[in-house]
Amino acid sequence: MIDLNFSALPAVAWRYLLTIGVADVLDIAIMVFLLYKILTLAQSARAASLLKGLFVFLGALLLAYVFHLNGIYYLMSKMVEWGVLALIILFQPEIRRILEEMGSRRILAFFTHAENSSAMEQTIGQTVLACAEMSQSRTGALIVFEREILLDDMVRSGTVLDAAVSSELLKNIFFVKAPMHDGAVIVRHGRVLGAGCMLPLSKNVNLSRDLGMRHRAGIGMSENSDAVVVIVSEETGSISVAIGGMLKRHLKSETLENLLRNELLPQEDEGADKQKFSIMNLLRPKKDGEA
Numbered sequence: 001m002i003d004l005n006f007s008a009l010p011a012v013a014w015r016y017l018l019t020i021g022v023a024d025v026l027d028i029a030i031m032v033f034l035l036y037k038i039l040t041l042a043q044s045a046r047a048a049s050l051l052k053g054l055f056v057f058l059g060a061l062l063l064a065y066v067f068h069l070n071g072i073y074y075l076m077s078k079m080v081e082w083g084v085l086a087l088i089i090l091f092q093p094e095i096r097r098i099l100e101e102m103g104s105r106r107i108l109a110f111f112t113h114a115e116n117s118s119a120m121e122q123t124i125g126q127t128v129l130a131c132a133e134m135s136q137s138r139t140g141a142l143i144v145f146e147r148e149i150l151l152d153d154m155v156r157s158g159t160v161l162d163a164a165v166s167s168e169l170l171k172n173i174f175f176v177k178a179p180m181h182d183g184a185v186i187v188r189h190g191r192v193l194g195a196g197c198m199l200p201l202s203k204n205v206n207l208s209r210d211l212g213m214r215h216r217a218g219i220g221m222s223e224n225s226d227a228v229v230v231i232v233s234e235e236t237g238s239i240s241v242a243i244g245g246m247l248k249r250h251l252k253s254e255t256l257e258n259l260l261r262n263e264l265l266p267q268e269d270e271g272a273d274k275q276k277f278s279i280m281n282l283l284r285p286k287k288d289g290e291a
Helices: 006-018 022-041 045-066 070-081 083-090 092-102 106-112 117-137 152-156 167-173 213-224 253-264 279-283
Strands: 141-145 159-164 184-188 191-197 228-232 239-243 246-248
Touching: 045 070, 070 083, 117 141, 117 167, 117 228, 117 239, 117 253, 141 213, 141 253, 152 184, 152 191, 167 191, 184 213, 213 228, 213 239, 213 246, 228 253, 239 253
Parallel strands: 141 184
Antiparallel strands: 141 228, 159 191, 184 191, 228 239, 239 246
16 A cells, blocks of 8 residues: 655645745746636637637547547647647637737836826717707717727728717717718727728627618727727617627616716726626616616
8 A cells, every 4th residue: 555644745745835936826827827728719609619619629639649549639639730720810809909918008007097087077078969969860970089099090980080079060960961980980098080981790600680771880880999889870870889899778868978978988896886887787688677
């Protein structure tokens, strides 16, 4: 029988910990970060399905090796050689989003904290006022609030502006006979950066057929960036918000304001009296009987 001396384990563990250097800690931190990003990427339904298929393929490869199925193992091992390239192609949108986040302003914002809360509060108030009036008149609108990921490519597709956000400006831009009413308005740091901008359409085939091109463009923009997109329907006048590929429809002005404040303003202290709204609660499907 093997005699295990458990009393010596703390000493062995301590000696092992002493051998860990800065490079080892950095190595572990990088691996944890990459694992976190992979798990974040797998949250979308398409990515989760692809990852499940990948695990099934690797399991079949392992079984072919264990049971000496040489023909199947040879073919599958050759497929693995091209697997990395195939994964890059399949996960191109998700990989692009991760790289854009890594190259965004987030790192600089961590050191600078240069957000102007008062200007953003005024922007939110003017946006809510404009959306409420455009909802009543059934004027279609598409307003994109840029966050960490820069949207310079989208701005160049339209007309570059530099104007303070006001309800009158937004209503004039989206007036049905205005030359830029079909495009999107992009807001950066509380100012209108561009108007008449073209946005990428969503590639989600499970979207409701009731959604028009304006809603699909808003959802597509939220899928490809961390932007908050406000949409006013031209057909029904309903107000919607797209974040992270999810769409919350038929919002009241109060809900829209609370949602924008929660997403665009710095988080307040826990002891603040103002009510906090979780985006996951706002975007989750309502149960029967809920208001």
